[in-house]
Amino acid sequence: MKKYFGNLFAFMIMAFLLFLETGCTVPSPLYGTWSDNVGNQITFLNDGTFFATIYILREDPGEDEDKYIVEEPQGTYTTVDNALIINTTTPKNTKFNTEWDLRGAMLYLTWTVPTDEGGMAQIQLELYHNSK
DSSP, rough: HHHHHHHHHHHHHHHHHHHHHHHHHHOTTTTTEEEEEOOOOEEOOOEEEEEEEEEEEOOOTTTTTTTTEOOOOOEEEEEEETTTEEEEEESOOEEEEEEEEEEEEEEEEEEEEETTTOOOOEEEEEEEEEEE
């Protein structure tokens, strides 16, 4: 009888600690899909990955060129306070840090993309929260 009581007691303690750990975890406010009226869209998943569609305005589009270059990056992200660390795996391996700010249902951040000349271009994004 004592053996069963000890096993039951240990199980109850483990279950309590598991519920305590999962109950105290606060999900990231970035989870979900964010988009704007231009077509920019970022989806942050709870496993630390993301995928996005980013429209980059061309500086001098020719007659036969589109006004925007479309990038579709995906990769991983982490957050520390209001710093967002992005690691893209496609189309190019890049890493950049940016600040993010939530105001109501809007996300403000600066997205950085590599240029064809080897530099980096920054795009100011103001995205609405569409879904979780």
